[in-house]
Amino acid sequence: MKSEKVTKHIISWLKNYAEKAKVNGFVVGVSGGIDSAVTSTLCAETGFPVLCLEMPIHQGVHQVNRAKEHIEQLKERYTNVSSDEINLTAVFEEFICAVPASEDEAKVNLSLANTRARLRMSTLYYFAGLHGYLVAGTGNKVEDFGVGFFTKYGDGGVDLSPIADLMKSEVYNVAEVLKVPASIMKAQPTDGLFGDSRTDEDQIGASYNELEWAMLQAENGKTVADFEGREKEVFTIYKQRNAANKHKMDPIPVCIIPADLK
Template sequence: MGMSMEKVEKRIVEFIRDYVRSANAEGVVLGVSGGVDSACVAFLCSKALGGENVLGLIMPEKGVTREEDVEDAIEVCKKAGIKYKIVEISDILQKFKGISSCDRDIALANLKPRIRMVLNYYYANCLNRIVAGTGNKSELMVGYFTKYGDGGCDFLPIGDLYKTEVFMLAEHLGVPERVIKKKPSAGLWVGQTDEDEMGISYKVLDAILKRIERGEIEKAIEEFGKDSVDKVRDMIARSEHKRSLPMAVSLRDLLD
């Protein structure tokens, strides 16, 4: 698997280099959370472009983001050799709360990654750079991301790697062990973890997704049960809109 990860690293690094060049950009900006996905992307972008051409934005929320996550994000940026900037988002969140009486928890939860997306693009525009996304294949397939939030980016370096494969790549790249071993979390509220929110472990999710992608539904049901497979298929179906461009009404037949 080590040799396989070397090939994966090489292909992604070449892709990043070519993509940034084709965009006539001078580098990339990415959000660095202290988690394994953004850590891998930070390391890969640094290898592709040089650390001086990569800016990691660390965007904590006061009272929600754990101090250890900020420390891990800083450590990742330092070890990857990239520049970083800490931008606290609580004041921005409060501005939104002040103009709306919305009390839906999901609205506030989705607002946080959308604020971070705006900050990523602000700095990217200022620096003539593009935004590197940190989403992995598992999350993209089941829609475990915020539309126009963490899903808002210009390209996805690890978008074809399942979460379990990201962990293997992280070990290969030399991502700090504490980052690799911590429970994955989007940091949307205190104590939140990805697996608890989805109701399924990444190990099982990835195994089911691989079967689905190969068209091996019956084998998936045999291995993991109909309820688990139906749950994953439902997640894929309900999140289809997140993976598509906005729909437009077809009118050409009436006008042309």
């Protein structure tokens, strides 16, 4: 990949989109991960105002520290970047008290993890509405169109997606061009939605490099029967996730009423 040219292309795309939409800037949720670091820096490069929001909910200290380091670096490099921290922990806890309990712990934990992402989405749109900003998404191609590793109407609820055509490895290439902090470059990817140390690989069962490989194999028409051992295992994980999460990646189904019934 021609990383520098790709970086300039995305910056130009963001700038042109904002100009045509006649908005005032961008708002980005910054988590301390590589995707939000790259997205926020790309937005900053446009020259438009960029608001970086930290929205901790029982967040791990290392994630918080990386997010703060990145935001401070951005504010030193770009005069158009501002930031705010909205601690949503109390809101999250109040939500838990308001909803009924369940004995199915696994389903509760997953539902609450997705609730965290949806609370953050609501917060991003609150600030977007205040300032006339666009919510910039931070999903990459493998997450958004491969395994659907995002929360529907959570981190999937955005106005535009600048890095959604980049594989995870390509996001790292762009990060090098943009001089993203080394601590973020080295950190294990995690969605941080469970309040523990689990990584994305722990949840999915495969690394992003493996998932990229599987996505390319699927696009080339390969099937599970074409592989053995770990490759077969990874390809199966990819295909199962891809199938299960189609409802996130495809447009919302609309019941079309036949003309003769209207």
